[in-house]
Every structure is written in structure tokens, then in C-alpha cells.
Amino acid sequence: MKFMRARKQLIFIVLGAFVSGGIIGWALSSNEPKAEEPRGHDHSGETIYTCSMHPQIKQEEPGSCPICGMDLVPLSSVSDTESANPYVMTMTPEAVALANIATSTVKTGGAAGDGVSLSGAIEADERKVTTVSANFGGRVDALFVAFTGQEVKQGQRLARIYSPDLITAHRELVEAKKAKEISPKLYEAAKQKLKQWQLTDAQITAMEQEDDYQPHFDIYATTAGVVTERKVASGDYVSRGQVLFEITNLSKVWVMLDAYEQNVGKIDTGDEIKFTVNALPSEEFTATVTFIDPVISQDSRSAKVRAEVRNTAGKLKPGMFVTATVAADRQTKAGMLVPRSSILWTGKRSVVYRQVGDEEKPAFEMVQVDLGSTVGDMQEVLSGLSEGDRVVSNGVFAVDGAAQLSGKYSMMSHPEKQQITVSSHFRAVIDEVVATYLKVKNHLVEDQSAKVSAGDLFKQMEAAETVLEGTASKTWEKSRRSLMEVSSSINQTTDIQEQRDLFIRLSNEMINLLDVFGTPGDLLYKNYCPMAQSDQGAYWLSEFKEIKNPYFGGAMLSCGEIKGKYE
Structure with missing residues (x-):
């Protein structure tokens, strides 16, 4: 019985411990902050990097594009909401630093004075390349030039040939000499035959004095230079006229340069060039232009320019790469x-x-x-x-890629002037729009409200009817809606400063319109004020060459400069 009572007490103690632990645990958990429910990761505070040329590439850390290898740029750098000008790309200072833009x-x-920079290579003077041929058939029994590139002197022995034809000719010479008094013409004919085989007088005289017919005859170099090609080996059989060696005299070499089409007209024969070679970067050489190719290559759009230079020291070797500067025409305007x-x-x-x-x-x-x-x-x-x-000058691809991703004009989407051909009726509409725009501009120049003239522009754009098709129609409608919107905004405010701020957008829309559909009949100037828009700069169109600033009026009337013309 005691055992049963002790067992029941133990069970109550254990149950009490469990209940107490549960109560304490509930109390502790009720004081802790509740865990947040799972939710998607918030990227709002992170910088996403993308590729300028492949915008589908996005990652959370800087690096290189896996497709083209270009440095990734911050996606925030392409979120240009500050400038309405499609030609202007605004970036953050952080994006500029990360893209290493300089x-x-x-x-x-004075480009004419500095000269034209060209590149090319050293080549052998073709006029100083000679070949040594076999003047008689036979077998090459010995070579005295062991390798290509070996330097030889004029008269140096190059090879020894066994020639049965020469043995026969030698026998004829000896016999003709014996009958010289009886038949001198036969003797002269035997000597002339050997001379035709390019044997020297000394060799022929030595053959006359030898009773034993020599089986071998030597081949000699006819000029000094470098053996640039060896075409035979010992034991080869050669025929008369076969080329055995090519010898190039490198005492004078050619500098062959590639001049692109736009530079050819700035170079004349007789011009002096200064050049360096990669092997001797600290040494400068001088040469003279002697020939300009009269034909432009259809593939490279360049012409060959040849200059000659003495190479007595042998420093210049065919195949060396050259960087040269040619003195261009001094009459050319810098x-x-x-x-x-x-x-x-x-x-x-x-x-x-x-x-x-x-x-x-x-x-x-x-x-x-x-x-x-x-x-x-x-x-x-x-x-x-x-x-x-x-x-x-550095990071230009990053800027262009950012512009492309922002929907700005980029190098691949720059509009061509007069891109769309339009009728004379439509051109008259553009002329009227430009004339009304100039009224808005002139009111701001004179520090007057442009409210009325902007309202006239709105009505003009609203009533404009044109017959355009396809892309031209869509482009015109987009420009028309934008011009109506901004002109309406100017018309709805009496604050001249607000009108001037809106005029920046109006001017950009007008410039875009002229870039696409062409210019009016009268000359217009595209002017730029670097201080407008809080020193961000802004453009406007004017019919006057004289600068009259609509963004500051009389306060800074002459602030600005001409950046282009529409004519």
C-alpha cells in the first residue's frame, strides 16, 4: 500500500511539473514580439546592376556582363526622370563613379600642324630583291648557304653543281682553243656559250688552262644582302632557269602605311614622316613619302602610302609594325x-x-x-x-547604354535629320507651328507672359489636320499630343518662371519635331544656355543669330551660345 501511495505522489509531481512548465512557457511567449509572416524579399534599398548592351542581364553586385564582358552599370543610373531632353542623360554621382566615367x-x-597618324609595317624594297637561278642543268652536290636569313656578300659562293652540260662545254672550249689560229670564230663561239650561262671571264680563263675537265661548277651571289628564301637542298636536280635562292638587299626598306579615305587628301609625295617601331620604341626614324596608291581599297576604305628609308645599320627588319606621323597639308584649317x-x-x-x-x-x-x-x-x-x-573620354559606352535603357536617344537610335519625307502641305503646318513657338519664345525674352501665345499654339496643334501614314503618322501624333500638353500648361499659369520652366520641355519637343520631319524654310539657330534649369542647361530655337535668352530675359539676356543650325 505504501508503494502504491508513493507511486501516485510521483505521478502528481510529474503532471504538476508539466502544467507549470506550460504556464510559464505561455507567459514568456506572450511577452516576445511576434515573428513576421514570410514575405517577398524587398529590393527597394538595393542597387541592381545591368549591362548597357544586354539589359536582360541583372544582378545585385557589380561585375561583368556574361555575354559581352562589358562592366555592369547601376540600374539607378538609367532612371533619368529629371531631363525631358531625349539627347541628355542625367546620372547620379554614385553611378558616374561606379562606371568610372571621365x-x-x-x-x-592645329591638326594640320601635328600631322596625320598612320600605322603599317616595314617591307623590303621590291627593287632590291634578286634571284639566283641555275644557268645550266645538273645536280646540287653542295650548299654553302645553310639557312634562310643568312647574310651574304656579292660574289660569295652559294652552291656547287655537277653538270654534264658544262663538262661538254668545257671540252668544246679546250678543243676550240687548240684550233684558235685556224678557226678563231669557233673559239669565240665556245666562250660566248659559257658567258650565256653566266660564267665569269675569270672562270672561263681558268677552264681554258685546265687539261682535266672539272665536274663541278660553283654558283655565286650577284648582290649583297640577306637570303630570304632557299628553294633547293643538297642532292636536288635542277634545270636551267630554276630559281635557287632569293636575296634581298636591306640597305633601303619601304615603310608601307594604311591611309584611310578621309586622310589621303592630306598627304603628298615628298612629305616627311616620322615613325617608330615596336622593337625600338625609344628611337625615332625619318622617311620620305614616294608613292600613294591611286586606288582606294573597297574592303578597308584605305590607300597604301609608301615611304623609303635608309637602313644601313640594319635595325629595320621586314615585318616590323610601324606607328607613323605624316606632316599634313599646312593649308588645312585646324x-x-x-x-x-x-x-x-x-x-x-x-x-x-x-x-x-x-x-x-x-x-x-x-x-x-x-x-x-x-x-x-x-x-x-x-x-x-x-x-x-x-x-x-572614358566610360562612354556606359553613358550610351544608360541612355538606351532610359529610352533616350543613343548611338543606335539617334534620329537622322529629314528622316521622314513629307508633303509641302505638311511642311507648311510645321512652319506655322514654328512661327507660333517663336512668339512664345520672344515673349519670354522680353520678360512678358507667354500665356496668350501658348494658347494660340495649343489651338493650332489641336486644329492641325495632316494626311500621314504608318510610322510618320504615329510619330506626328506623339509630338502633337506632347506639344498640346505643354502649351496648355504654359497657358494655364501666369507665373513667368513656371512658363520658362515649361518652355524647356516645349523647346525639346520642337527640336525633336524638326529632327524627324525636317526644318522649316527659314534659318533657325539651336542655342544652349548652360545656366538654365539650375545649371543643368537647356536648349531653345531662335530666328536670330544674336543670343537672346528666354530663360532669364533681361537678367542675363546674352547668356548662351549657338550649338547648331536648321536650314
Whole structure:
């Protein structure tokens, strides 16, 4: 009985412990914060990196594109919501630093004075390449030139040939000499036969004095130089006229350069060139242009330029790569110079990105440029830039890729002027739109409200009827709606500063319209104010060459510069 009572007490104690533990556990758990329910990962605070050329590539860390190998750029850098100008790409300072974007100042180059940079290679002078042939048939019994590249002197023995024909000719000479007094013509004929086989007078005289007919005859070098090709081996049978050796005299060599089509006209025969070779980078050589190929290669669009240089020391060897500078025509007008790394070539079009922002608000405008000659690592720009402009010289692909991902114009989507051919009726509509736009601009120039003129522009765009088809119709409707929207906004405010802020967008829309559908009949100037839009810069169109700034009016009327023309 005692055992049963002790067992029951033990069971109650255990049950009590379980109940107490449950109560304590519930109390503790009720004071702890509740765990959040599972939810999707929030990327809002992270930076996503993408490829400029392959936007489908996205990852959370910087790196290289697995497709093309380009550095990934922050996706935030392509979220350009500050600039309505499709030519201008605004980026964050962090994105600029991560993309390692650097700029260089455009400077007046004097490209003509600096010369044209060309590349090419050293080649042997074709006029100094000679061949040594077998003048009689036989067997090569010995070679005294063991390898290609061996230097030889004029008159040096090259090979020994066993020739039955020469043995016969030798016998005829000896017999003819014995009958010299009776038949001198026969004697002369025997000697002449040997001379035709290129034997020297000394060899023929030695053969006359030998009673025993020699079975071997030696072949000698006719010029000094380097054996560039050996075509026979010991034991080979050769026939008369067969080439045995090729000897090149390298005392004078050619510098063969490739001149692209745009540079050919700047080079003349007689021009001096200065060049270096990779093997001797610290030594500079001088040569003279002696020939310019009259035909442009259809594949490379370049012509061969040949210069000659003395090579008495033998430092220049055929096959060496050359970097040369040719003094170009001094009459050529000097242009602007930019680093070659800043140029994006897209077939017939070339573009650069010009800095229009500052360090706090980096912004870059795509500008189409016309190129001149190449000057070393610099490129001559004939139009599109001004001295003092800053262009992106490092990271230009990152900027262009960011613009492409943002829906801005990029090197692959830059509009061509007069891209769409339109009727004279439609062109008259554009002329009227431009005229009303200029009224809006002139009111702001004079510090007057543009409310009324903007309202006229809205009505004009609303009533505009055109007969266009396909892409032209869609493009026009998009521009028309944008112009109606911004002109309506200007019409609905009496604050001139707000009107000026909206005029930036109006000007951009007008520039886009002219880029696509062509220019009006009268000359228009595309002007730029670097201080507008809080120093981000802004464009406008004007019928005057004189700068009259609509963004500041009388406060800074002459602030700005001409960046282009529509004519």
C-alpha cells in the first residue's frame, strides 16, 4: 500500500511539473514580439546592376556582363526622370563613379600642324630583291648557304653543281682553243656559250688552262644582302632557269602605311614622316613619302602610302609594325581635337557625349559630330563641338547604354535629320507651328507672359489636320499630343518662371519635331544656355543669330551660345 501511495505522489509531481512548465512557457511567449509572416524579399534599398548592351542581364553586385564582358552599370543610373531632353542623360554621382566615367576638354588642335597618324609595317624594297637561278642543268652536290636569313656578300659562293652540260662545254672550249689560229670564230663561239650561262671571264680563263675537265661548277651571289628564301637542298636536280635562292638587299626598306579615305587628301609625295617601331620604341626614324596608291581599297576604305628609308645599320627588319606621323597639308584649317576614345562610330554617323551638368548633377548630352583626320590618340572634329566643351573620354559606352535603357536617344537610335519625307502641305503646318513657338519664345525674352501665345499654339496643334501614314503618322501624333500638353500648361499659369520652366520641355519637343520631319524654310539657330534649369542647361530655337535668352530675359539676356543650325 505504501508503494502504491508513493507511486501516485510521483505521478502528481510529474503532471504538476508539466502544467507549470506550460504556464510559464505561455507567459514568456506572450511577452516576445511576434515573428513576421514570410514575405517577398524587398529590393527597394538595393542597387541592381545591368549591362548597357544586354539589359536582360541583372544582378545585385557589380561585375561583368556574361555575354559581352562589358562592366555592369547601376540600374539607378538609367532612371533619368529629371531631363525631358531625349539627347541628355542625367546620372547620379554614385553611378558616374561606379562606371568610372571621365571627361576631357575639347581643344583647338592645329591638326594640320601635328600631322596625320598612320600605322603599317616595314617591307623590303621590291627593287632590291634578286634571284639566283641555275644557268645550266645538273645536280646540287653542295650548299654553302645553310639557312634562310643568312647574310651574304656579292660574289660569295652559294652552291656547287655537277653538270654534264658544262663538262661538254668545257671540252668544246679546250678543243676550240687548240684550233684558235685556224678557226678563231669557233673559239669565240665556245666562250660566248659559257658567258650565256653566266660564267665569269675569270672562270672561263681558268677552264681554258685546265687539261682535266672539272665536274663541278660553283654558283655565286650577284648582290649583297640577306637570303630570304632557299628553294633547293643538297642532292636536288635542277634545270636551267630554276630559281635557287632569293636575296634581298636591306640597305633601303619601304615603310608601307594604311591611309584611310578621309586622310589621303592630306598627304603628298615628298612629305616627311616620322615613325617608330615596336622593337625600338625609344628611337625615332625619318622617311620620305614616294608613292600613294591611286586606288582606294573597297574592303578597308584605305590607300597604301609608301615611304623609303635608309637602313644601313640594319635595325629595320621586314615585318616590323610601324606607328607613323605624316606632316599634313599646312593649308588645312585646324579643327577641334578630342580623345579617340570619346568617339562612338555608328556607320556613317559619329557621336560624342558632351558634359552639360556638374559634379552634383552629372548630365551628358549626345552630340553628332563630323570627323576630320586622326592625330595620334586624338581625333579632329570639324563640327558639332566648341573649344572648351568637355566630352566623355572614358566610360562612354556606359553613358550610351544608360541612355538606351532610359529610352533616350543613343548611338543606335539617334534620329537622322529629314528622316521622314513629307508633303509641302505638311511642311507648311510645321512652319506655322514654328512661327507660333517663336512668339512664345520672344515673349519670354522680353520678360512678358507667354500665356496668350501658348494658347494660340495649343489651338493650332489641336486644329492641325495632316494626311500621314504608318510610322510618320504615329510619330506626328506623339509630338502633337506632347506639344498640346505643354502649351496648355504654359497657358494655364501666369507665373513667368513656371512658363520658362515649361518652355524647356516645349523647346525639346520642337527640336525633336524638326529632327524627324525636317526644318522649316527659314534659318533657325539651336542655342544652349548652360545656366538654365539650375545649371543643368537647356536648349531653345531662335530666328536670330544674336543670343537672346528666354530663360532669364533681361537678367542675363546674352547668356548662351549657338550649338547648331536648321536650314
